[in-house]
Amino acid sequence: GLRGGLADHLGKGRPPRMKLLFCSNGYLTTVPSGGDKHLLDIADAWRREHEIAVLLPAFAAHLLPAGVRAVTCRGRPPSSMAGIVAAYLHRTVAGARRALGEPADFVLSSSGPFDLLPAWLHRRKYGSRMAVYAFHLVPHPPADTLARRVQNGLSRLGQRIALFFFRRADVVFTDNAVVAGELAHLGVPRGRIVLQRPAV
Numbered sequence: 061g062l063r064g065g066l067a068d069h070l071g072k073g074r075p076p077r078m079k080l081l082f083c084s085n086g087y088l089t090t091v092p093s094g095g096d097k098h099l100l101d102i103a104d105a106w107r108r109e110h111e112i113a114v115l116l117p118a119f120a121a122h123l124l125p126a127g128v129r130a131v132t133c134r135g136r137p138p139s140s141m142a143g144i145v146a147a148y149l150h151r152t153v154a155g156a157r158r159a160l161g162e163p164a165d166f167v168l169s170s171s172g173p174f175d176l177l178p179a180w181l182h183r184r185k186y187g188s189r190m191a192v193y194a195f196h197l198v199p200h201p202p203a204d205t206l207a208r209r210v211q212n213g214l215s216r217l218g219q220r221i222a223l224f225f226f227r228r229a230d231v232v233f234t235d236n237a238v239v240a241g242e243l244a245h246l247g248v249p250r251g252r253i254v255l256q257r258p259a260v
Contacts, residue, residue, distance in 0.1 A: 079111045081131070081164035081182065083175035085151045087120040088144065089137050095170055095195055096120075102168070103128045113162055115155055115178065131158050141211065148174045156181050164188050169225075171195070173218050176225035191231040194222075197242055223247065 084099045092100060103112050104125040114124055118132040133154040138147040152174040159167075159178035169179035169192045176192065183190045198212075198219045226232050226248045233256045234240050244250045 077110055078165040079163065080106065080113070081159060081162050081167045081179075081188075082112065082114040083155065083159065083167065083169040083179045084114055084116050085133060085155045085175050085178075086148075086170055086172045087117050087137070088147075090120055090123070092120070092123060095193060098193070099168070099170070100125065113164070115159055115162075115175070117151070131162055133158060141207070145214065148172070152177055160185055166191070169193070169229075171222050171226075173221040173225075176222055180225050180228065189230045190228075191233060192226060192229045194226060194232055194234045194239060194243060197239060 082099050082103055084096055086093070087096060099114070100123060103114055106112060107125060107127045111129075112127075113129040113131050115131045115133070116124075117137075118130075118134055119137060121130040121132055124130055133151050135147055135150060138144045155174060156178040159182045162182070163186055164182065165188055167179045167182045167188045167190050169175040169190065171192060171194045179190055179192070182188055198215045223246055226243060226246075229252065232243060232248055232253050234243065234253065235255070235257050237255060240253050240255050243253055
């Protein structure tokens with residue numbers, strides 16, 4: 061389940077012990093989102109077979125399983141929309157700096173630009189293979205207020221940036237056929253899109 065999707069793309073049989081870097085720097089609180097929890101579960105499943113480091117905010121480092129090393133960015137949970145934007149800009153820059161100091165064979169990223177840019181730069185520096193998770197794309201909700209219009213605009217900008225990296229990743233994991241079809245329609249090569257349904 062958790063191992064299958066990644067193992068299939070690392071080669072047949074049991075892969076050799078490797079260094080894996082997970083970019084999961086999008087925490088807004090100390091409670092993980094569904095995508096964050098999925099990456100934590102993968103780290104826990106693979107920690108006995110591989111050396112794993114996870115890039116994440118320092119305030120969320122206590123969530124890591126034993127035996128998984130934290131690579132942290134400083135900062136507090138943001139409390140406003142402006143704080144979220146500022147935190148993500150800071151994490152993009154600080155996360156890239158931290159990731160580039162972590163040699164690894166494989167880098168696994170969330171779909172946030174604050175994780176994708178560090179992962180892509182890591183790939184360019186070390187020649188690591190890169191996988192990303194895309195659980196959903198940005199919908200088009202009604203924008204009846206200025207705040208909603210700004211939020212929608214920022215979300216769509218983030219998705220445009222994410223698509224640049226999706227098209228360049230070795231593997232794009234998603235958990236449903238609708239998103240897989242949308243990604244292919246948006247230019248992600250079909251052969252790199254892998255439908256992997258997380259366990260409930």
